[in-house]
Amino acid sequence: MIKVKNLVKEFRNDTDVLRAIDDVSFEVNKGEVFGIIGLSGAGKSTLVRCLNRLEEPTSGTIEIDGVCINDLDKKSLLEARRSIGMIFQNFNLFNQSTVYENIAYPLEIIGMDKKEIEETVEEMLDFVDLKDKKNSYPSEISGGQKQRVAIARALATKPKILLSDESTSALDPANTEQILNLLKSSVERYNMTIIMITHQMEVAKSICDRIAVMEDGRIIETDTVENIFKSPKTERTKSFIKSLPDVLEDEVFDPEDFKGKLLRLSFDSSTAKRPIMNDLIKTSNCTVNLLSGNINRLRNGDVSGYLTIELDGSPEDIEAAIDALTRQNVVVEVL
Ligand SMILES: Nc1ncnc2c1ncn2[C@@H]1O[C@H](COP(=O)(O)OP(=O)(O)OP(=O)(O)O)[C@@H](O)[C@H]1O
Ligand SMILES: [Mg+2]
Structure with missing residues (x-):
């Protein structure tokens, strides 16, 4: 209109x-x-x-x-x-x-x-x-x-x-x-x-x-x-x-401060409802450390959110974990 x-x-x-x-x-x-x-x-x-x-x-x-x-x-x-x-x-x-x-x-x-x-x-x-x-x-x-x-x-x-x-x-x-x-x-x-x-x-x-x-x-x-x-x-x-100002400032992590790889995972409605972290922890050889997360409900009822995690393990295991997440339709960004 x-x-x-x-x-x-x-x-x-x-x-x-x-x-x-x-x-x-x-x-x-x-x-x-x-x-x-x-x-x-x-x-x-x-x-x-x-x-x-x-x-x-x-x-x-x-x-x-x-x-x-x-x-x-x-x-x-x-x-x-x-x-x-x-x-x-x-x-x-x-x-x-x-x-x-x-x-x-x-x-x-x-x-x-x-x-x-x-x-x-x-x-x-x-x-x-x-x-x-x-x-x-x-x-x-x-x-x-x-x-x-x-x-x-x-x-x-x-x-x-x-x-x-x-x-x-x-x-x-x-x-x-x-x-x-x-x-x-x-x-x-x-x-x-x-x-x-x-x-x-x-x-x-x-x-x-x-x-x-x-x-x-x-x-x-x-x-x-x-x-x-x-x-x-x-x-x-x-x-x-x-x-944007309300990305929580105290949740900005410096990768230098961590032994493992820092990942930012973005979820949407389909991925937010599945036990993706549970699957990751069970199936991956990496140690998974949850650092921060946030989930918002959108106007149409959908949800959108992110999770910042540290993955510690061999490069191959980290690679495999990222692959598994990506296959589950999670958007993975290496920080
Ligand atoms: N009346 C005006 N005369 C001359 N320049 C103007 C006038 N109004 C706006 N501008 C210029 O036009 C550009 C866009 O301004 P505008 O106010 O639309 O930006 P904005 O995106 O709303 O910014 P903000 O987030 O700070 O409100 C700026 O460079 C501004 O200086
Ligand atoms: Mg303005």
Whole structure:
């Protein structure tokens, strides 16, 4: 339902041209949560801002439900924007207005009558579980609550698409989880499509269906969340994923510190459920030392995880153990 073709965005000043988006094409299906990850400056925010023309694309086309967004005049653009909500890292609430007024604002803009506004705001307050805060000001509520107000405001006009630019980056883990659950229910309840910029691995894993990796204004890889994390196609994606902040830092091992070979094993749903480590320990002549592990449940119910192990034994035995793991469909990386 969202089709972006050959999108280019250049920023010009008197002397230079900066190509922030460099010939990007992708499609997002209805009801999908599409993640965008990449280093700072890669062009993620610019790309997302082009989708509702907060940023005017230099060239290329953006089609939403068959309507080309590029060609819309001012009036039609304002109308189209109603169907695209947006939330940000710093919430962007109106500090002089109450929670109620913040959520009512976009409805007033579109000229909804007072009674309908009241009903809609109440519905949204209920959805984000903030009925008791409706008369509070943003300064009187927590970060997680502010983001819930921002979500209620963004969803009040019942948009088809929600753009989320690092919406959980400023939140602690408990609030992050609450916001993610809310976004997941929005997809189900309002049949929404979400485009989600994030630098948090667990956020991408828990909510996204597919992920695009951006670098220097280009999408270098797009795949299911499972494939992006388990078997990225490019070295650049792989090294980027390793640099994500929630790869647990205290679990970075230096192979020099170990006698045996250090292996990182990646599991997916099929492999995570089989007793692979048990088989390895029973059948291999190596000593197996478990160092760290992690398993995540993905949005579609699948699981994805890794295990770092030390294998000690003769080179032939280590080779045989790696072979056995690979045959079981485990992705093995020698560290
Ligand atoms: N209004 C602007 N004028 C000029 N250059 C801009 C403007 N907005 C963004 N840029 C440049 O475009 C490039 C992409 O910026 P963008 O904000 O899209 O990156 P990002 O991937 O969202 O980064 P971050 O993760 O830090 O938010 C950067 O080099 C940035 O400096
Ligand atoms: Mg950004």
